Amino acid sequence: MTETPTSNDRLVTIYGGSGFVGRHAVRAFAQRGWRIRVAVRRPELAFHLQPLGRVGQIHAVQANLRYPDSVARALEDAEVAINLVGILYERGRQSFEAVQAAGAGAVAKAAAAAGTRLVHVSAIGADARSASGYARSKAAGEKAVSSAIREAVILRPSVVFGQEDDFFNRFAELARWLPALPLIGDGKTRFQPVFVGDVAAAIVAAAEERARPATVYELGGPEVKTFRELLELMLRVIGRGRLLVPLPFALARLQAFFLEFLPKPPLTRDQVRLLERDNVVSPKAEREGRTLKGLGFAPTSLEAILPSYLWRFRKTGQYARSAV
Numbered sequence: 001m002t003e004t005p006t007s008n009d010r011l012v013t014i015y016g017g018s019g020f021v022g023r024h025a026v027r028a029f030a031q032r033g034w035r036i037r038v039a040v041r042r043p044e045l046a047f048h049l050q051p052l053g054r055v056g057q058i059h060a061v062q063a064n065l066r067y068p069d070s071v072a073r074a075l076e077d078a079e080v081a082i083n084l085v086g087i088l089y090e091r092g093r094q095s096f097e098a099v100q101a102a103g104a105g106a107v108a109k110a111a112a113a114a115g116t117r118l119v120h121v122s123a124i125g126a127d128a129r130s131a132s133g134y135a136r137s138k139a140a141g142e143k144a145v146s147s148a149i150r151e152a153v154i155l156r157p158s159v160v161f162g163q164e165d166d167f168f169n170r171f172a173e174l175a176r177w178l179p180a181l182p183l184i185g186d187g188k189t190r191f192q193p194v195f196v197g198d199v200a201a202a203i204v205a206a207a208e209e210r211a212r213p214a215t216v217y218e219l220g221g222p223e224v225k226t227f228r229e230l231l232e233l234m235l236r237v238i239g240r241g242r243l244l245v246p247l248p249f250a251l252a253r254l255q256a257f258f259l260e261f262l263p264k265p266p267l268t269r270d271q272v273r274l275l276e277r278d279n280v281v282s283p284k285a286e287r288e289g290r291t292l293k294g295l296g297f298a299p300t301s302l303e304a305i306l307p308s309y310l311w312r313f314r315k316t317g318q319y320a321r322s323a324v
């Protein structure tokens with residue numbers, strides 16, 4: 001008689017598990033009883049993940065997507081692999097092509113060779129014809145994944161929000177110091193921000209074969225909002241009035257040119273190119289149920305979550321007041 005494996009027997013390898021979405025995915029897998037192998041470039045820096053699970057449930061190993069042997073080693077005995085590796089700007093050998101295209105292919109080929117299922121996290125906007133190198137490499141990564149493992153599930157989130165997110169924390173921090181905030185592209189780009197907890201739940205559902213195989217899901221929240229509306233909401237939550245100054249794309253690109261010289265650039269020309277396109281779930285994905293709802297989840301609203309982590313940007317003495 002063959003026994004059905006319990007979650008305790010199940011091992012997942014999470015590439016990029018130390019990142020923002022990664023930490024939430026690790027917690028979600030831990031809650032479902034999985035054993036978790038976090039594959040990261042510097043395992044010694046992944047100790048912060050330990051409290052997310054029971055003693056011995058989570059461990060870190062070394063893997064760099066630019067080195068296929070390290071990728072394959074990290075997969076040994078894993079039932080499923082999750083690829084959360086991504087970069088927002090290029091630095092040296094960390095190019096979009098090496099990390100998000102070839103790197104995604106390396107994970108997929110290793111998973112195909114080992115017979116491991118694969119859940120790949122891409123991004124809404126992935127497009128081989130995009131003007132943005134980030135978006136083109138995400139499309140190339142998806143193609144490499146599907147050609148290595150046809151059954152792989154691909155998840156494309158819109159901008160992800162939650163504690164430690166890049167978007168709201170960054171603009172709230174700017175609002176703390178600056179009298180005005182830039183409305184890149186005049187603030188008209190539309191987004192569908194999705195809660196990191198919902199993305200993590202979708203990743204676990206796909207890993208546990210509760211998603212359709214060989215399918216690209218687009219993950220968005222319950223509301224579509226323009227860049228201007230998102231900044232206005234953030235300012236309301238932190239209780240600060242700030243001028244929103246329209247910055248046309250051409251000027252934003254010029255500014256980004258200079259910012260790219262910083263070691264960790266807050267804006268790049270490639271990101272400005274990304275902002276020229278709306279970042280929302282497509283009507284086709286909605287129709288075909290390739291969404292959070294299609295996976296059985298009701299997406300969480302911004303209003304429900306933003307106050308829980310943006311409170312620290314409020315002026316002293318404002319904490320007690322209602323935020324939104």
Ligand SMILES: NC(=O)c1ccc[n+]([C@@H]2O[C@H](COP(=O)([O-])OP(=O)(O)OC[C@H]3O[C@@H](n4cnc5c(N)ncnc54)[C@H](OP(=O)(O)O)[C@@H]3O)[C@@H](O)[C@H]2O)c1
Pocket residue numbers: 015016017018019020021022039040041042063064065066083084085086087094099103121122123124156157158159160161166
């Ligand atoms: N956050 C969003 O709003 C958003 C929206 C759409 C799509 N996504 C996608 O979702 C995924 C997760 O995003 P995130 O926000 O969690 O990103 P993140 O916080 O920047 O985490 C990225 C992870 O990738 C790892 N990494 C980078 N280069 C690597 C390499 N060469 N080999 C191995 N690991 C490497 C990083 O580890 P190190 O410490 O080694 O650098 C980190 O653990 C990415 O694919 C991203 O493109 C995110």
